[in-house]
Amino acid sequence: MGTKAKDIMEKEFPTICAAARLTEAIELIRKAGSKGRRVFGLMVVDGDNKLAGMISMYDILLYLRPKHIHIWGNMEDIDVEGVITEACRSIASVQVGDLMSSEAVTIGPEAHIMMVLDVMIKKHIRRLPVVRGDEILGIVYISDLFNHLLGRLPEPEK
């Protein structure tokens, strides 16, 4: 016996459809973040509400990054605002499914939290969807895992 993924997972979580506009994902991440928990990524679902992938701030920022930034060097006269405006314009025709990471790593609800820890470390991920078959049950955030494992440590003496 021991704590399992289902014991520490977040049961209320935002998802977004793969066919949604990227701008909708950005808005959802921003709004979700304003409700207390900082959200860095979303689970993406297909038309049948099955997990299709994950999209993160990293994926979106990667797309915003100018392709030729490596040759900018120390050019200090670059109009950064203009560059960002231009990049935001190109987002209009992009859907969430175009940028998502489609091979999402998942874990079952009965998995021991040390297994959750192992998967997160090995796969370099901070959000781990908990699924049973095609059903999404929740998501484990690395912060929840951190707090659960280390919350029992006594406070350091001052």
Next chain:
Amino acid sequence: MAVSEKRTLAGLDVRQAMRRQLVALNVNSKIHQGINTLIKYKVNAVLLTDDKGRPEGVVSKTDVMGAYYAQLPLDSPLSFIMNAPPHYCMISDSLEDALEQMRGLGIYRLYVKDRRREVVGVLAYPDIVGLLYRFCHDCKFSRLAGSSIQKLAANGNYLKVRDVMTASVEVVDQGAELSAVMEVLTAHRFGAVLVVAEGGRPAGVISKTDLILAYRHGLGQAEKASVIMSSPVRSCRKDQWLEEAIRSMILSDIHRLFVHEERADDIVGVLSLSDAARARSGSCQACVSSRINVES
């Protein structure tokens, strides 16, 4: 204006212009995964590797557009449409030689191998233009540098867009079907086509990127051009300084600008980063001095 071919890139090697971020997929990946990768990393081609990571072939946006035209299912393997084997240059090759190789083979990129014969990067036309732009930017003769501009400009040493643009433009009507758009792009080997409204007024642009996104999103080929075109048309004046146009493209992540006369709707040509690379131009004839200046 004659451009000095030998001087512009002389002494530069592939190492200085190549990109080290190698975008690769397993050869058994599906076409829809290939499209996602092309879009996500903003690249025009993906290297395909076998299960041991050895390069097997290349799939470009052109190949994916061909799959769309042929109505291949999106879950077909990329190996169905790849070009094999990839073409390579060595990291120590001169840029002159690499450009000659690309031109001779009619290709737009070379994968770069190091001394151990491992693939360590990729070299494409925009990378070379980017390098030249940076030299020009840092040059004491740059138009941004002040007084010397007047002297050089007076001597006609600065290149303008008209000197390197392609002076013909293919257009499609905004009511044209996507299949017809793909036929135009394929026939003329263009990366994008101008979409016009009634009276020939420029209405938008359709690039290969727009088409592979349409494929990914399940749009039928009978859809009209106006559905997926991007607008407004990004353009520049024919008499604009080349340096400014290149800067605009590099900083905006766009591969081409349509070129107009005084009136913005009077489109007379196209300037792509590939045009600029093939012409081997920096932005002026003083680039030998600029390069020495940078390297010292």
